[in-house]
Amino acid sequence: MSKPSDLIQGTLDLLILRTLSLEPMHGWAIARRIQQVSEDVLQVTQGALYPALHRLEQQGWLRAEWRSTDTGREAKFYALTRAGRAQLEKELAQWERLSNAVRLVIRMG
Amino acid sequence: MHLRQWFDIAFLRLRSLFGRGRVERELRFHLDRETEANLRLGLSPPEARLAALRRLGGMAHVQEECRDMRRTGYIENFVRDLQYAARTLLQSPGFAFAIVLTLALSIGATSAIFTVVDGVLLRPLPYPQPGRPRRNGAGNRRRVGAGTRSVEPALSSQRDRSSHFFGSLRGNHRHCRDCLLHSRAAGHGRRSYDGAARGVRSAAWR
Helix, strand or coil: CCCCCHCCCHHHHHHHHHCCCCEEEEHHHHHHHHHHHCCCCCCCHHHHHHHHHHHHCCCCCCCEEEEEEECEEEEEEEEHHHHHHHHHHHHHHHHHHHHHHHHHHHHHC | CCHHHHHHEEEEEEEHHHHHHHHHHHHHHHHHHHHHHHHHHCCHHHHHHHHHHHHHHHHHHHHHHHHHHCCCCHHHHHHHHHHHHHHHHCCCCCHHHHHHHHHHHHHHHHHHHHHHHHHHHHHHCCCCCCCCCCCCHHHHHHHHHHCCCCCCCHHHHEEEEEEEHHHHHHHHHHHHHHHHHCEEEEEEECCHHHHHHHHHHHHHHC
């Protein structure tokens, strides 16, 4: 199981923004989706997820609203704002640069 | 940052300051979903609940971290500090009284001393060229002549020479009244008094 410290610092924000760029979700679904899509490699612990969600909302990148789920329960759904979409683009470009650089170093010689 | 965004953030902070139950509600929803998932995996209800709690890593801790992200912790801590201070002071009224007395005396003494320093040293005298004051006293009268106590002749002779002399009249109403009385008594000095008054006014405006 991967601890939050195994994720590179700042990657969690990117994962959350990318996941929410598909559709608005609540916290539990975000964690689930990341785990499923990464084929159980990335397991976001809630201890890291919720503070990150609140921080992203505070920065104006996410908007949250209480809505009822399919099961009829009230849940806090997060959606990407326009500023959040711009931030996602920025973080994606940064990630590309970083991973390319790492790959170059690994494959040298 | 846009103004609109700033307002949104301010609103969010205010809300998280007063709506403390929201984070807990959100986490409780998560916990319930996690428990359901564990049940589907075949765990018994208590085990499912425990496993979900373990994964969450402590409700209170996560709640606290969420609130830290909103940076309302400072305000809450400050309010709690104030409450603590009030409680402690109420527990020992004698000590509180001594502290209040000490503060009152020291603030009073400091402001009294500063008032004197401000009036005497810092503030310039209230007329033009305050650095060149001229004593309007016995020295002038002696030059005017023996027997007369009127400053009127001295006043009209000095009117054109030194404007700050007239300026000094503004700060010293007693002299003004004196020269009014004397010029009335002399009968001829009315115009020169008016001139002096004009001089006073122009000195005041200069």
